Amino acid sequence: MPQPSLPVVVIGAGPVGLAAAAHLLARGLEPLVLEAGGEIGHAVRAWSHVRMFSPWRYNTDAAARALLEPTGWQAPDPDSYPTGGEMLRDYLAPLAATPALRGRIRTGTQVIDIARRDHGRLHDGTGRTDAPFVLHVAHRGEVQALEAAAVIDCSGTWAAPNPAGAHGIKAPGEAANADRIAYGIPAVLGDARASYAGATTLVVGAGHSAMNAVLDLVELAKQAPGTRILWAFRRPLGAVNFGGGASDGLAERGALGSRAQALVESGAVTALAPFLIDRIGRDGGMLAVRGRQDGRDTTVRTDRMIVAAGFRPDLSFLREIRLALDPAVEATPALAPLIDPNLHSCGTVRPHGEAALRHPEAGFWIAGMKSYGRAPTFLMATGYEQVRSIAAALAGDWDAAREVRLELPETGVCATEQAPGASGCCAPATRQPALAELQAATAAGCCAPPVPAAAKSCCG
Numbered sequence: 495m496p497q498p499s500l501p502v503v504v505i506g507a508g509p510v511g512l513a514a515a516a517h518l519l520a521r522g523l524e525p526l527v528l529e530a531g532g533e534i535g536h537a538v539r540a541w542s543h544v545r546m547f548s549p550w551r552y553n554t555d556a557a558a559r560a561l562l563e564p565t566g567w568q569a570p571d572p573d574s575y576p577t578g579g580e581m582l583r584d585y586l587a588p589l590a591a592t593p594a595l596r597g598r599i600r601t602g603t604q605v606i607d608i609a610r611r612d613h614g615r616l617h618d619g620t621g622r623t624d625a626p627f628v629l630h631v632a633h634r635g636e637v638q639a640l641e642a643a644a645v646i647d648c649s650g651t652w653a654a655p656n657p658a659g660a661h662g663i664k665a666p667g668e669a670a671n672a673d674r675i676a677y678g679i680p681a682v683l684g685d686a687r688a689s690y691a692g693a694t695t696l697v698v699g700a701g702h703s704a705m706n707a708v709l710d711l712v713e714l715a716k717q718a719p720g721t722r723i724l725w726a727f728r729r730p731l732g733a734v735n736f737g738g739g740a741s742d743g744l745a746e747r748g749a750l751g752s753r754a755q756a757l758v759e760s761g762a763v764t765a766l767a768p769f770l771i772d773r774i775g776r777d778g779g780m781l782a783v784r785g786r787q788d789g790r791d792t793t794v795r796t797d798r799m800i801v802a803a804g805f806r807p808d809l810s811f812l813r814e815i816r817l818a819l820d821p822a823v824e825a826t827p828a829l830a831p832l833i834d835p836n837l838h839s840c841g842t843v844r845p846h847g848e849a850a851l852r853h854p855e856a857g858f859w860i861a862g863m864k865s866y867g868r869a870p871t872f873l874m875a876t877g878y879e880q881v882r883s884i885a886a887a888l889a890g891d892w893d894a895a896r897e898v899r900l901e902l903p904e905t906g907v908c909a910t911e912q913a914p915g916a917s918g919c920c921a922p923a924t925r926q927p928a929l930a931e932l933q934a935a936t937a938a939g940c941c942a943p944p945v946p947a948a949a950k951s952c953c954g
């Protein structure tokens with residue numbers, strides 16, 4: 495690692511970025527956390543009204559708890575489910591305020607560019623890997639330069655939602671009608687209520703965020719007559735994955751999918767499936783959403799849209815960093831096939847560490863939500879394990895970096911394209927897989943490297 499006197503910069507003060515800082519401190523390394531938002535947990539704050547589907551026991555990090563406990567912090571009930579707001583109030587805010595962390599976080603500081611000092615991306619030069627990182631940050635209207643020994647990018651994906659357009663790019667008219675389109679999960683029962691009460695809303699997307707948005711709208715419809723909900727899926731209804739229901743190791747996640755499915759089946763929401771959006775225009779006071787339903791041109795009239803179609807990583811400020819990314823998923827080539835929804839629907843992704851997250855640029859990692867690129871199913875607990883392993887590697891403790899210290903709950907849905915009889919492939923791993931093992935497992939369509947036959951399997 496170049497110049498140990500320089501800090502390890504962590505980009506983003508979300509749950510994973512703050513955990514990264516705690517692990518670095520535990521390893522005797524000096525973290526500096528840079529947060530674009532005015533306050534820590536800026537992205538979580540945006541979904542503070544949403545109840546999480548994982549209980550507290552999965553939502554806090556061990557190194558973070560070690561900083562919190564001496565301050566008199568009371569761990570929340572491990573079996574209760576916080577909202578994003580409670581996650582902030584009862585964990586992230588007290589963590590950021592600990593004596594160890596509070597002087598090491600700079601809010602209102604957005605990273606806009608990263609490079610290696612005196613080395614453009616093309617430039618090998620002498621000692622590229624020994625050169626410190628240079629980060630340009632925007633702070634109070636000025637651009638400042640900082641240096642770092644290593645960088646862990648935990649900047650999440652919240653600010654880069656997928657668009658409504660069928661082709662993965664904004665549909666013509668999507669930007670022009672932005673005043674009627676919300677991305678993510680607006681607080682339709684809270685601050686945004688007036689916009690949705692009594693109105694027709696078209697929800698786009700099939701993941702947990704879309705399910706949350708639909709459930710909230712259905713609740714609103716009970717209180718505000720005239721509220722109508724249309725729900726557009728990319729796939730035919732029979733192919734939509736509503737989750738593992740009662741088989742999900744996270745009961746609330748399973749229940750969320752089951753509730754959403756029941757609403758579609760009961761007709762409380764009108765499903766458009768498959769519906770691919772080609773253009774968004776205006777018709778009188780309403781949005782006219784033109785698309786193809788079952789291959790036929792259709793126009794849907796709606797007052798508003800909620801687009802909850804997943805997220806993608808913002809790679810724009812990493813242009814001078816040598817990245818290795820899977821061309822489809824935009825995660826590292828080692829991780830991507832394990833989480834690629836095209837290969838398997840197994841949301842039960844094995845924990846993994848720095849080896850699976852490594853890029854050609856030594857000393858640089860993407861961790862947390864952003865490490866999954868465009869894939870869904872990221873869990874905070876996965877991110878905590880990632881940054882534990884990265885901090886161990888930065889400290890030169892390779893045994894600890896390779897070890898796995900986490901068991902993740904099963905989703906209860908796992909359909910891999912594996913060969914029949916390969917039933918242990920989704921079972922828990924006992925150590926960080928080597929890259930070659932990850933690749934071999936991937937070639938077999940599995941979400942984990944081979945494990946003992948007796949191990950528990952989610953592939954059935």
Ligand SMILES: Cc1cc2nc3c(=O)[nH]c(=O)nc-3n(C[C@H](O)[C@H](O)[C@H](O)COP(=O)(O)OP(=O)(O)OC[C@H]3O[C@@H](n4cnc5c(N)ncnc54)[C@H](O)[C@@H]3O)c2cc1C
Nearest residue numbers: 506508509510530536537546547548605650862863873874
């Ligand atoms: C609605 C919702 C519910 C979820 N529920 C669960 C759940 O129940 N259980 C679970 O395990 N996971 C859940 N997740 C998934 C995931 O764990 C969370 O998104 C989690 O917040 C990811 O943490 P993170 O630290 O990787 O990223 P984030 O929380 O997104 O934090 C990233 C931070 O980086 C900052 N940032 C971004 N760009 C820059 C920049 N250029 N410079 C400086 N700072 C920057 C952002 O402002 C933000 O504060 C949920 C996600 C969503 C969206």
